[in-house]
Amino acid sequence: MLGIVLINYKNHQEVLSYIKNELVKISTPYTVVVVDNSCDKQEYVELSEGLSTLDKVYTINANANLGYAKANNLGARFLLEKHQVEYLLFSNTDIRIIDENVVEVLIANLEENRDIAAIGPKVISLKGKSQNPYNYISFVKKYVLYFFFYPFLKVFNKTSINLPVVSDAREGCYYTLSGCFLMLRSSSFVAINMFDENTFLYSEEQILAERLKDIDQRMYYLPDVQIVHFDGASVNKYFQNKAKLFLLFKSEKYYYSNYIGTSKFIILLGALSIRFFLFFAKISNVFKKIRE
Numbered sequence: 001m002l003g004i005v006l007i008n009y010k011n012h013q014e015v016l017s018y019i020k021n022e023l024v025k026i027s028t029p030y031t032v033v034v035v036d037n038s039c040d041k042q043e044y045v046e047l048s049e050g051l052s053t054l055d056k057v058y059t060i061n062a063n064a065n066l067g068y069a070k071a072n073n074l075g076a077r078f079l080l081e082k083h084q085v086e087y088l089l090f091s092n093t094d095i096r097i098i099d100e101n102v103v104e105v106l107i108a109n110l111e112e113n114r115d116i117a118a119i120g121p122k123v124i125s126l127k128g129k130s131q132n133p134y135n136y137i138s139f140v141k142k143y144v145l146y147f148f149f150y151p152f153l154k155v156f157n158k159t160s161i162n163l164p165v166v167s168d169a170r171e172g173c174y175y176t177l178s179g180c181f182l183m184l185r186s187s188s189f190v191a192i193n194m195f196d197e198n199t200f201l202y203s204e205e206q207i208l209a210e211r212l213k214d215i216d217q218r219m220y221y222l223p224d225v226q227i228v229h230f231d232g233a234s235v236n237k238y239f240q241n242k243a244k245l246f247l248l249f250k251s252e253k254y255y256y257s258n259y260i261g262t263s264k265f266i267i268l269l270g271a272l273s274i275r276f277f278l279f280f281a282k283i284s285n286v287f288k289k290i291r292e
Contacts, residue, residue, distance in 0.1 A: 003079030
């Protein structure tokens with residue numbers, strides 16, 4: 001009935017721990033496939049050996065770092081072709097399952113509501129901050145206004161205004177959900193041609209939401225059940241690494257251009273705003289070092 005897709009990138013110990021300590025809490029029969037994106041022969045050998053004694057757990061060597069969308073699609077195709085699963089759970093491995101009936105509750109709601117294609121639980125960080133669900137946010141607000149006016153926002157401590165997560169959200173349909181623990185109806189996932197493989201990392205959930213809208217289906221948030229996501233709660237972590245910031249922008253530029261219809265001129269303004277932000281950050285660091 002349930003297929004679970006996990007991705008490993010040079011962290012097989014975390015993957016093994018998640019399967020042995022967290023997924024065992026699930027009572028619904030399931031099959032797991034781990035797609036190895038590590039591009040490391042020894043890593044794949046250790047992953048395979050660690051999983052070899054487990055029933056209904058398979059590994060796929062991607063032989064490349066495929067990124068999020070391609071790797072998840074690879075795993076999903078395997079589960080759909082070989083095991084004919086009715087539901088797919090895409091999960092990170094840095095997860096702790098709080099409510100052991102989380103999968104059963106999510107499946108029950110999908111079975112009761114045929115116009116819902118995707119569903120997710122309450123997701124909190126280790127610090128207790130909400131990471132689910134998300135509202136739509138325009139490109140202008142997220143990139144042009146935020147990055148260009150960042151120095152002024154920082155003065156007034158308003159640097160989190162572009163985060164679209166809905167705090168204390170009630171049960172219901174929202175624009176999109178976190179991809180760290182996301183369940184989909186297999187038939188709906190196939191109908192929209194799975195994840196868009198033109199992105200490497202980031203924006204997959206927003207694109208998924210847009211594709212589901214095309215078949216008149218929605219994403220549903222269910223806070224009755226909860227998981228903890230060990231990853232940081234804030235998008236601000238991207239700003240600590242220039243390469244990650246540009247990778248994020250590349251994916252979101254694709255999403256906003258191809259799915260929202262944002263103009264090339266507005267996209268250009270966003271790119272210039274990021275450059276302005278990076279210049280400001282560099283200058284700020286220089287003055288900080290002078291003061292020290």
